[in-house]
Amino acid sequence: MDIKTIQYTPKDFKSDQEVRWCPGCGDHAVLNAIQRAMAELSIPKEKFAVISGIGCSSRFPYYMNTYGFHGIHGRAGAIASGVKVANPELCVWQITGDGDAMAIGGNHFIHEIRRNIDLNVILFNNEIYGLTKGQYSPTSKEGSKTKTSPFGTVEPPFKPGMLVLGAMGKFFARTIDNNIKVTVEVMKEAAKFRGTSVVEVLQNCVIYNDQVFAEISDKQHKLDRQLVVEHGKKMIFGTNNDKGIVQDGLGLKVVTIGQDGYTEDDILVHNAHDPNPYIHMMLVNMQLPEFPVVFGVIRAVQEEHTYDAKVEHQIASVQSKSVIKNMDDLMNSGDTWEVK
């Protein structure tokens, strides 16, 4: 297909199904952002396959006018891996929730990342089980009061980005549902990246966990509380664009440019391509109130080949050398004998 002839609008990616998420749910905005990103990617629409698990967020494929598969709880990663490995021509998106990917599907999540299959994994993190109506999840903050933790949870949460780095992940980005611009941008970056790209979306569940991210997204303070990183750019943020991140011993700290002798030159330049995950890990872990929360592409380390491509290469290389070309060849190879 001639790439230049493909002109899509977000509407081309909308299915005829009525979107059934609760009014005000963060999922709506993410759906719109992904449809916009896909329209801008110049990939033929029939090449998209959107695979999900179970949860509110996992209803996503039904609302997309692409090939789609609504799987079973936790298994989106395994199903998506199968689709991509079977047909690497496809652009495969995995839609998953914090319960789907971090609890029941944790095993598949770490292994798809470790293998580095060329998938775009969109993790809708609302820090709650939405579909089952409000039980705590592995990302709920310690002390969260939910239907199954009326007195507060006593277990510490996962940070999805830490799992990604721990599983030797090559791409991790974070966004928040109400920042459409950053969301569209990171979705496109994730799609272009060859390898498992994980995008964590902080997503507000208006019904069971409303306002969990309010502190971060609060209109008045958000410029001071959000740092949007971009590869090659200095990590500067703040209402007055005067705050920045500097290295402080083995750690990081926030400084104000022009105070305590700090100038713009001291501010760290974001290197998303650094294979060493050390700084990326600190960026993933930054949290209020000492730090802003980091959004954008935190890590993007391009490997030469993805798992799915290596499988294809290996087959091609074995086939080019083998004398066995079909089943007749195979069955008649080795020790055989004739009975007359």
Next chain:
Amino acid sequence: MTKKDNLIELEKVVIKFSGDSGDGMQLTGTLFSDTSALLGNDLATFPDYPAEIRAPQGTVGGVSGFQVHFGHSKVNTPGDYADVLVAMNPAALKASSKWTRRGGTIIIDSDSLTEKNLQKAGYLTNDPIEEDKLGDFNIIQAPISTLTRETLKDTGLDAKSIIRSKNMFALGMVFWMFDRPMDHSFEFFEKKFKKNPVIVEANKMVLKAGYNYAETIEALTPSFRVNPAPIPPGRYRTLSGNVSTAWGLIAAAEKANLPLFLGSYPITPATEILQELSGRKDLGVKVFQAEDEIAGICTAIGASFAGRLAATSTSGPGLALKAEAMGLAVITELPLVIVNVQRGGPSTGLPTKTEQADLMQALYGRNGESPVAIVAASSPSNCFDYAFEASRLALEYMTPVILLTDGYLANGSEPFRIPKMAELPTIHPRFADPSNQDYQPYARDEKTLAREWAVPGTPGQEHRIGGLEKMNITGTVSYVPENHQVMVDIREKKIQGMQDSIPELSVAGEQEGDALFIGWGSTMGHLASATHELLNRGYKVGHAHFNYINPLPKNVAEVFGRYKKLIVCELNMGQFADYLRIKHQDFKYHQINKVQGLPFTVQELVDKFEQIVEGN
């Protein structure tokens, strides 16, 4: 080679090679059976090994055995009792002598009969022959270890490498006894130890030394010959059930013109399917060794959604893990082959032993009304046919299909008549016409009820499917009560409709009469032999063997109605009998069951048959 003048021709012989796990008994047995196959004998083999990789040396628990039954007429089973037992140590003697025919020959490495070894094997005295009452056996005590060392003393090999080849000495003796040539083994050594000519030479020397020793001591005489069996003409090779299964899947992919994808996780005794297919990159097979069984089947479902022939292979515990995902394949109506190589259960059970106790799990082990087609292989070589057939049904009916085999079939081997691919039927997957711009995911074929398969990448056929109930035809999510009933009915009807495309049940032996032996899966050989024996004894007995479990063949009731007694024989507590009670309620079913991790013996089938038929 010296020609022996006092050759005695035998119809059939069973040999058991038995030794410590580290003694190389599987290789010894394989070399013997391959050599016999090349001579044109029919045969069946049964490897029996401990679950532990390094079971305690010298103990009965650590004994590894390989039994081969070969003959110049049709061989159905590996044999109940061995005519010749090769025991490499006292533990092997202890474990296997009770499975040796009274009066048979036992070769034992006399060097191994030390006090320590005898104790480890659990003998109380220093005379195992007396203690196990083996007086009426033809016992050959051969100093196998000493003679092996003597043979190789000038090769420069270290003591450990030298003693490792003592199994070849024993093999040489048996080769002489049965007038087998050594050239196949020589070729094998040359290939296997290509990089190490000293080892090739050493193995050859020891094999020859054993052969010559047997000739010299003459204690073995008379020596035997088993002539070639009158098996159908064609080109043959030996094949184990697992490799045969793997090949059946590739053959089906070739005849369906689709790439094959396997998602799987290692588990005894199914692992060899995964291993064999991993090596078949030459034929374009994609194998995904998943992080667990759930991922194994889910990647396969993904591959099926992507338009490939997809399969997953496992054993009972893995099948349990796959249950939820199988339901997903049922409701999305995607083609998928699930191979379950049964082993002793429950739980980890007896990993290396055989059993048929996963039948109910295969039939009903899922939530909801979740019918799948089930076929069962009944010999190592027809694992190929039923893997092919499972794939055909999956692709033509758009449904998951379970193929049941078991440890006995998986590890056993027999001559496999190599088919010509051109002679196998073409498989017609039910693809949507790519030009159809009105694609409806659940539009159905009138006859098979199969829905249409549109492959991602095809412009204009973008669609969504998944685990929520779907509206028939359109495939949109539907909670409409009547529609759910319609879909449940269709999914069941689709499976039962396969009756039109599978063969009717046939009977071997008497077509009507006193009793019908009923079996399914791997018990076929034993039931065939038992039937043969009972016919000789004058019973009017037939043998009906099921390879299609769901659906059952159309003519079951008609066949059952021709016999006074129905006897269902299976290696479980009666799961198939109970299933028949549900499906064909008008009959009374007698049962012969065994759950010991072992196949039936022909003898016990004959005895129990007589009890049932004579008793009233």
